[in-house]
Amino acid sequence: MTTPAPSGDLDRPAVVDAQPITYREAMRSAIREALAQDERVIVLGEDVADYGGTYAVTKGLHEEFGRDRVRNTPLSESGFVGAGIGAALGGLRPIVEIMTVNFSLLALDQIVNTAATLLHMSGGQFSVPVVIRMTTGAGRQLAAQHSHSLEGWYAHVPGLKVVAPATVEDARWMLPTALDDPNPVIIFEHNALYGEQGTLDPHGAPVDLESAAIRHRGDDVTLVVSAGMVPKALAAAQTLAARGVSAEVIDLRSLRPIDIGTLQESVSRTHNAVVVDEGWRTGGLSAELAATITETCFWTLDAPVRRLAAAEVPIPYARHLEDHAIPQAADIADAAVELLEVGR
Amino acid sequence: MTRFRLDGVTADEARGLLDDMIRVRVFEERCAELYAESKIRGFLHLYIGEEAVAAGVIGALDAADNVLATYREHGHALLRGVPAESIMAEMFGKATGCSGGRGGSMHLFDAATRFYGGNAIVGGHLPLAVGLALADQTRHRRATTACFFGEGAMAEGEFHEAINLAALWNLPVLFCCENNRYAMGTSLETSESQVDLALKAAAYAIPAWVVDGMDPLEVRRAARHAVAAIESGGGPVFVEFQTYRFRAHSMFDPDLYRDPAEIERWKQRDPIDTLGRWLVEQELLVDDDLAALWDRARAETDQAVAAADAAEVEPVDGLVDHVTAPRVERGRVPTGAP
Numbered sequence A: 001m002t003t004p005a006p007s008g009d010l011d012r013p014a015v016v017d018a019q020p021i022t023y024r025e026a027m028r029s030a031i032r033e034a035l036a037q038d039e040r041v042i043v044l045g046e047d048v049a050d051y052g053g054t055y056a057v058t059k060g061l062h063e064e065f066g067r068d069r070v071r072n073t074p075l076s077e078s079g080f081v082g083a084g085i086g087a088a089l090g091g092l093r094p095i096v097e098i099m100t101v102n103f104s105l106l107a108l109d110q111i112v113n114t115a116a117t118l119l120h121m122s123g124g125q126f127s128v129p130v131v132i133r134m135t136t137g138a139g140r141q142l143a144a145q146h147s148h149s150l151e152g153w154y155a156h157v158p159g160l161k162v163v164a165p166a167t168v169e170d171a172r173w174m175l176p177t178a179l180d181d182p183n184p185v186i187i188f189e190h191n192a193l194y195g196e197q198g199t200l201d202p203h204g205a206p207v208d209l210e211s212a213a214i215r216h217r218g219d220d221v222t223l224v225v226s227a228g229m230v231p232k233a234l235a236a237a238q239t240l241a242a243r244g245v246s247a248e249v250i251d252l253r254s255l256r257p258i259d260i261g262t263l264q265e266s267v268s269r270t271h272n273a274v275v276v277d278e279g280w281r282t283g284g285l286s287a288e289l290a291a292t293i294t295e296t297c298f299w300t301l302d303a304p305v306r307r308l309a310a311a312e313v314p315i316p317y318a319r320h321l322e323d324h325a326i327p328q329a330a331d332i333a334d335a336a337v338e339l340l341e342v343g344r
Numbered sequence B: 001m002t003r004f005r006l007d008g009v010t011a012d013e014a015r016g017l018l019d020d021m022i023r024v025r026v027f028e029e030r031c032a033e034l035y036a037e038s039k040i041r042g043f044l045h046l047y048i049g050e051e052a053v054a055a056g057v058i059g060a061l062d063a064a065d066n067v068l069a070t071y072r073e074h075g076h077a078l079l080r081g082v083p084a085e086s087i088m089a090e091m092f093g094k095a096t097g098c099s100g101g102r103g104g105s106m107h108l109f110d111a112a113t114r115f116y117g118g119n120a121i122v123g124g125h126l127p128l129a130v131g132l133a134l135a136d137q138t139r140h141r142r143a144t145t146a147c148f149f150g151e152g153a154m155a156e157g158e159f160h161e162a163i164n165l166a167a168l169w170n171l172p173v174l175f176c177c178e179n180n181r182y183a184m185g186t187s188l189e190t191s192e193s194q195v196d197l198a199l200k201a202a203a204y205a206i207p208a209w210v211v212d213g214m215d216p217l218e219v220r221r222a223a224r225h226a227v228a229a230i231e232s233g234g235g236p237v238f239v240e241f242q243t244y245r246f247r248a249h250s251m252f253d254p255d256l257y258r259d260p261a262e263i264e265r266w267k268q269r270d271p272i273d274t275l276g277r278w279l280v281e282q283e284l285l286v287d288d289d290l291a292a293l294w295d296r297a298r299a300e301t302d303q304a305v306a307a308a309d310a311a312e313v314e315p316v317d318g319l320v321d322h323v324t325a326p327r328v329e330r331g332r333v334p335t336g337a338p
Helices: A023-037 A061-065 A077-089 A101-115 A151-155 A168-180 A229-242 A260-270 A285-300 A319-325 A329-343 B011-036 B051-058 B074-080 B084-091 B126-138 B151-155 B157-168 B197-202 B216-234 B260-267 B271-281 B287-310
Strands: A019-022 A041-045 A070-072 A093-100 A131-136 A161-163 A185-190 A197-200 A213-216 A221-225 A247-251 A254-256 A273-280 A306-310 B066-069 B115-118 B145-150 B173-179 B208-212 B237-242
Touching (some): A019 A168, A023 A093, A023 A168, A023 A197, A061 A070, A093 A101, A093 A168, A101 A131, A131 A168, A151 A273, A151 A285, A161 A168, A168 A185, A168 A197, A213 A229, A213 A260, A221 A229, A221 A260, A221 A329, A229 A247, A229 A273, A229 A329, A247 A260, A260 A273, A273 A285, A273 A329, A285 A306, A306 A329, B011 B051, B011 B216, B011 B271, B011 B287, B051 B145, B051 B173, B051 B216, B051 B271, B066 B074, B066 B126, B074 B084, B074 B115, B115 B126, B126 B157, B126 B173, B145 B151, B151 B197, B157 B173, B197 B208, B208 B216, B271 B287
Parallel strands (some): A041 A093, A093 A131, A161 A185, A221 A247, A221 A273, A273 A306, B066 B115, B066 B145, B145 B173, B173 B237, B208 B237
Antiparallel strands (some): A161 A254
16 A cells, blocks of 8 residues: 555455555556456457456456457447447446546437336336446546546436445455446546555455445544545645644445435534535536535534535646545645535 | 349238238328327327337337337337227327327327327337336246337447447347438438447347348348347347338428428338239239228228217326336334434
């Protein structure tokens, strides 16, 4: 981990025989297990075979399972995402990889107009058990066509389930649950997380796709984050501790549905909330979260909910500009301190 | 007068084709009346004039095959075996409709007959057809996926992406282009730089044929030939069926963009009139039997309307049903450190 580890005694015993593993390896391990255990599982996407996946998640899997099951596609996002949806209708359990959320816009028709609607339009006859994985987020100087965070757009759509694993445990154990789900599940993998190391309980098991997780306990302020903002919020919590502020960090995990109960419980204890999103502010996920917290916790809040989001700009290339375009750990810590001053 | 030839199509089959087309025609004419009576609402796209295509192709399929169609799909659903009552009830927005009143005219679905819509994003269902065929190929399930679409879809990227994938992966898809010459009000000549549609499809290195879509016997022969080629492992086949809709695009369309003389010329080739007359001429059908086909079709439609009228609507408290499917609860709640 490049970020300070949170207190290790959060509702579970210390992991015995824990194995160090990267987020990328954890994801690959989940896909490998799915391919090995269920012959209905196939992997579809651009360069998932010989190249090993753009972020090397599927590396080597085509050698183990063959090119029919780990299937390279042409650069046809709408075509192969739609084919994944059709294959799910036809009884397979496809895992479709899209290089980045930016490219997924070429398949937006299939995801929003087809995958999300078929069950309803057909009066409950045709469910679409497809899993669509895609990379999201900035931080690698890839500029405006490879760096956006559009999770909130997908979280807007009824019929989809949207998750963002931020830990190696979730990278490893969300996938089997997603494959088990009869609905389309979109998994957002933040590109900055692939190299993150963590430990996996060798006796781990599938995790749910609905609940938020408290990654760090605190009493003074709740930091609500997801995906690439989780390590930053954990770092901010350490900084805040040194400044005498006890911050609680909630990793949303699921962006649709949102676990309102966990948010409400936390904010009713801390009386303060900072919502952090790597997406844009206007009409974004942070707006939804701030409104939800305000609606459900208004009378327990000491101050208005504070929002931190990406600057209203296409993500720029230059390092210093990119850094300023998205919330950083220091911004989160500063926002929390300012918020507490307002409420004082 | 169209000169038909049986040539591999039995007389029984020819009479069956006529029967199928009449059923669709009567059903569709009735839909137009019901729209005028406000019993059917939303968009309503009628298949009148194009019946030979669905009749010829769908009759060449078997129960294991998959069918996908456009928003002009009542006829396809009916001929695939979706009961007329449940189609009509769907258009009435009733609970007994084949999509529980959630879909309407443009979104007929039926799992029992492997009828995958009723798709109203032009070209959007072509990748789905590819996926269904990929599932069949992967599972070693012998089946053809027949996908109907208009020529307008061939200007969409999804057509090109889908046909490329199907060709690349040698998938059992029958691409059925219903070329009725107009994408809503936009003529083929003003929307395609290459109006030879089979030539466009052939660019994907697959068999691509042009068939007279006003001749149900030709359509049947082509469909049978295509299905045989597909089932022998030859990969996808594209067929352009040249046809024409006699009515406007939808009930909202004043039809300002077509020359009435052109419509009249095509009506001379009405597949129901021409095949009916030819069968009588050839003494393969007597007038009384022809009249009986129309009577039966009217009775079927009458019954569908009566049942749809009598059916209940879905209760409002079911509004958000079928948004996500329930799943067996699985998965522990994660806790602890990242």
